[in-house]
Amino acid sequence: MEFNFSEDQQLLQQAVRDFLAGECTPAAVRELWETETGRSKAFWSQLAEIGVPGLLVPEDHGGLGMDERDMVLVLEEAGRAALAEPVISTAAVGVPLLVELGESGQTEFAKKWLGRVAGGEALLAVGYEQSPFVADAHVADLLLLPQGKDLHAVERGDISVTAQPSNDQSQRLFSVDWSPSEKTCVAQGTEGAALQAAAFDRGVLACAAEQLGVGQQLIDMAALYTSQRQQFGVAIGTFQAVKHRLANAKVQVEYARAVVYRAAHSAATGSAQRSADVSMAKVMAGEAALFATKEALQVHGAIGYTYEQDLHVWMKRAWSLDLAFGSGAWHRARLADAIIDGQGPANAFGYCAPGN
């Protein structure tokens, strides 16, 4: 039983944090917002150089061969920096789906794409049945889309997209018009459904990890602002009414953290409780991030409500992440079904599931 991340994992997290602190500034994010795609090929190439898109690509396909326990730390940093690139679509969800497709017989197909993704030359987008939209469909070279239980792989030339502008300018959503055919089908029936479920759960985990980073960043921004802003002759951060709001937000973020890390472990090890564990992660981290938006906004006062101040860059991440890969409410319902109606997931490390 070891909950700590290894030294290598901590170094990876620090490297990504340092890189994003330098390159993914709020000004850079806002600049991307003004572009047509909202995505930067140059920046993606830089991310590829430090290994982000290929993190989960096996080493013999040109990747780093890591697993969700590494990825979770990278995504936490992506959230902290409000990174607007398709890390979730491509690196956290698309790649492992391709790996699993390769393992289930689509060997050549997977090999061809995984190498290109690891090198930063190709982007992926993944659809899932809980949402009518596909994120990053406009820049994806390959889209993995559900059709009932079946899973299809469609190249960019074979689709047309309609933009669905989001409140979060970092989030690029699209309706995708495409035609499923025998040729596009890469997994059928129960196999296709299992692949879809695993991909969805990885998306849930990825959102939760970003939500952790977003929540922490909102608290840090608010703590800094209230330590500087003076009213009544003192920093407003000296007032308990202000302190306690941010302390409450901190409690929520910290109690989401271990839940998210455990979910990463469950995803990486193929635990039978994976779905419940990622749902718990998204419920806890999502609510923490949403709560942090409200407290951070309130203690900023009117300036936090302006477009000029950067707070909304993260607030919008918190809002859109809550809706991606199943809303918080959807996951609470899935958990209630498991805990109350079903046998329920076993307690963490515990001795008995409900009802035993």
Add this chain to the structure above:
Amino acid sequence: MDLTYTQEQENFRQEARQWLEANVPSEPLASFDTPEGFEAHRQWEHKLNSGGWAMVPWPMEYGGRGANLLEWLIFEEEYYRVGAPGRVNQNGIFLLGPTIMEYGSPEQKARFLPKMASSEEVWAQGWSEPNAGSDMANIQATAITDGDAYVINGQKTWASRGAYAHWLFGMFRTDPDSSRHHGLTFILVPLDTPGITVRPIEKINGKKAFAEVFFDNARVPLDNRLGDEGQGWSVAMATAGFERGLMLRSPSRFQNTARKLVELYRKTLAAGGFVDPSLRDRVTRCWVEAEAYTLNTYQTVSRLMAGDKIGAEASLNKIFWSELDIRMHEAALSLLGARGELRPGAPGAEGVDDWLDGFIFALAGPIYAGTNEIQRNIIAERILGMPRK
């Protein structure tokens, strides 16, 4: 990161489970806030100790089992699984014990720890005074050196377990000219010392859970000082860290409550009674949050076992478990409906379990061990770096 138990840990669990299943009293003991319940709980502690299970993480020489913190967590899971009695000496074993381990002289360790482990000596806390509650640095009770003894005068209050305990630990002002955090000393006081009067205080359920303690020229040997003279605040902060942080409320306590809550929900629904539709979500949240508390504790234990220390983050724990405990009991009382107010023993109280007592106990959580408002100040100032002034 590897969240699986080793074979050795699984074996430890089996060993603990077998002993507990064979030895836990079949009937619940009377409350340890009654004279007969206090003695019954001491008897149970004596039994635990003779089985070597009283203080699992302590070194063997002091009456412990020499287990690590992870094994302690496993033991706690098994302890709550079988519904074993509450720990009457928790102030001693979970709070003072670790503090003596850190600050005590070899003589003090040998003198106090084994009798604490066996509950031959039960400990009360002596932090608060009438004018030193949340503002603990305002302590006014004095302990003035006179020959080989401290002469103690003043008053302590809200001394948990004070009504029946044998010893009290607390902070006293050894330098009468000092103020605030300075000039305080941590002293271990036998409550049968002449000059000490203990007056029990009933809590809202009428049970004598705590006491006020009056000191009138009570002489206590200088050897009963823990840590250096004038360093009481640092010693007390270590104790408070154990209290708010790891030891006092192990996660299995809340996992067990959450499990019972899920069962109560299912039972109530199956019985066809009215169930507020929001309760499904509330019960689910409680279960998830108990999981979150467990996971957080395992993470903390991993960190401590790797050599880290517990710091201000203990304040995060205290807020989380104390407020979760209330939410769980509120949900249960809502599920019980009209029977939720029945005292145990009422003819119609079958199946109400101990939710009402648990609720009343839970209400104290955000107050004791430093109010949650004080914890929020600590989080804001020491974790988030917000300004004190």
